[in-house]
Amino acid sequence: MSKKPLVLDIDGTFLRTDMLLESFWSGMGRAPLETLRASARHWRDRARLKAELAQLGAPRVDLMPVNPKVMEMAKVAQAQGHEVILASASDRSLVEPLAAHHGLSSRVFASDGQTNLKGDAKAEALVEAFGARGFHYAGNELADMPIWQQADDTILVGDVPGARAALEADGHNVTELASGWKWRALMKAMRPHQYVKNVLLLLPLLAAHNFGLSALMPVLLAIVAFSAAASTIYLVNDLLDLDADRLHPTKKNRPFASGALPLSVGMLAVGLLAAIAIGVAAALNAAFLGVVLLYMVLSLAYSLKLKRMRWVDIATLAALYTLRVVAGAAAGEIFVSGFMLVFVFPVFVTLGCVKRLTELTLATSDERLPGRGYGRPDRSDLLNVAGLGMFGSMLVFFLYTFTEQAQQLYPTQWLLWLAMLPLGGWLFRMVSLGYKGKQDYDPIVFAMRDRHGISLILFTLTLMFYAAGLFHEAFGV
Structure with missing residues (x-):
């Protein structure tokens, strides 16, 4: 191998991500309206679009995931005396600091707001600088074919159909580096384990003692719609939180943050899942469709802005959980008591x-969490608010036992009072474990796996079913 420079494409080659999409989603997190306006104005002018989005989003290039195989190849080439140069259709304002951060050549080739340096344009620029066959080139897509044809040695990163045969027929020495993504990365990003939260849609059925198939079947379909809606928002949230996730000790391993899943695949999945959620909701009834749309809009607002606002974020989280209960009632067309929602x-x-207590307890410093409005000194305030929530819910439950509806549904009133003990114990356990950092980052998911907590919930439900006389009706006891 001669001392010809090694030229690396960036998107999908040197990086396991796409700098244009990184800029877009970073911009959506910082200035969503301006980002959408810029995208609408310049979607035909790619060079101008990249320049404006890079300025609006200002993504952290030092945090972007690097392809380890390409990086290793670059370090070997540098050790052998080759100049390693980045050449990309991404904007120069991002390419230059990326090269500097990784110790590569300060000479870069990039788009400049006027010229989109892709395909033929990139090939012409490299031939002008180094001559035909005067450089080696690594790329990852068929758009790189004009550059490979002008290069000496060619490196194919990932699966590029037909490229190897065409290049070898033209006399090129071809090296292939495996790359790509796996379906399990997409499934991980969709967070199917979070679907357990959607059991909350069944609460109105339990509260109304309505266990018939005519009510159960639409609620089960509603759970499918809410699961798709939730995955849509999880994907969008991860796309918006790329920099914050990469700074987090565990979230840095999420599929988008780590580069295991391309941002473009995630965006396609967002569209498909949103269509499933809205389509199933529309097929059920207008009320449920309205709840699903409200849930998605509020979730998006939470991802874009509200989660960074102290206390507002917790109120929004509580509203999103409560909307699941409302959704179950709307899907099954079941009356929900105001007391239940207030509880x-x-x-x-x-x-x-x-x-938040769990996140802060597991934090490694007193600084505010990335993308959040809290630091470890706020733990006492969060504990106080959690205590107020516990007291408020128990008070509402107690007051409900005196209502006419409660006396009709639960003839044995004292058993309802007794049920408050394990319920309060469960809430106290959740708060205590969160304060000690002995939970994971989602209390609902943790609750569904916590054997001791599940025992307390089942004990509560058993007492309530006895109070309602349901066991006597079903089993004669």
């Missing part, structure tokens, strides 16, 4: 505080 909201406020 579950402070419960979810408590669990929202538990989520």
Whole structure:
């Protein structure tokens, strides 16, 4: 191998991500309206679009995931005396600091707001600088074919159909480096384990003692719609939180943050999942469709802005959990008591505080969490609010036992009072474990795996079913 320079493409080659999409999603997190306006104005002018989005988003190039095989190849080439140069259709304002951060040549080739340096344009620029066959080139897509044809040695990163045969027929020495993504990365990003939260849609059925198939079947379909809607928001949230996730001790391993899943695949999945959620919701009834749309809009607002606002974020989390209960009632066309909604909201406020307490306890410093409005000194305030949520929910439950509806549904009133003990114990356990950092980052998911907590919930439900006389009706006991 001669001392010809090694030229590396960036998107999908040197980096396991796309700098234009990184700029777009970073911009959506910082200035969503301006980012959308810039995208609409310049979507035909790629060079101008990249320049404006790079300025609006200002993504952290030092955090972007690098392809380890390409990086290793670059270090070997440098050790052998080759100049390693980045050449990309991404904007120069991002390419230059990326090269500097990784110790590569300060000479870069990039788009400049006027010329989109892709395909033929990049080939012409490299031939002008080094001559035909005067450089080696690594790329990852068919758009790189004009550059490979002008290069000496060619490196194919990932699967590029037909490229190897064409280049070898033209006399090129071809090296292939494996790359790509796996379906399990997409499934991980969709977070199917979070679907367990959607059991909350069944609460109205339990509260109304309505266990018939005519009510159950639409609620099960509603769970499918809510699961798709939730995955849509999880994907969008991860796309918006790329920099913050990469700074987090565990979230840095998420598929988008780590580069295991291309941002473009995630965006396609967002569109498909949103269509499933809205389509199933529309097929059920207008009320449920309205709840799903409200849930998605509020979730998006949470991802874009509200999660960074102290206390507002916890109230929003509680509202999103409460909307699941409302959704179950709307899907099954079941009446929900105002007492039930007033009861579950402070419960979810408590669990929202538990989520933040867990994050802060597991934090490694007193600084505010990336993308959040809290630091470790706020733990005492969060604990106080969690306590208020516990007290409020227990008070509402107690007052409900005196209502006419409660006396009709639960003839044995004292058993309802007794059920408050394990329920309060469960809430206290959740708060205590969160404060000690002995939970994971989602209290609802943790609750569904916590054997001791599940025992307390089942004991609560058993007492309530006895109070309602359901066991006597079913089993004669």
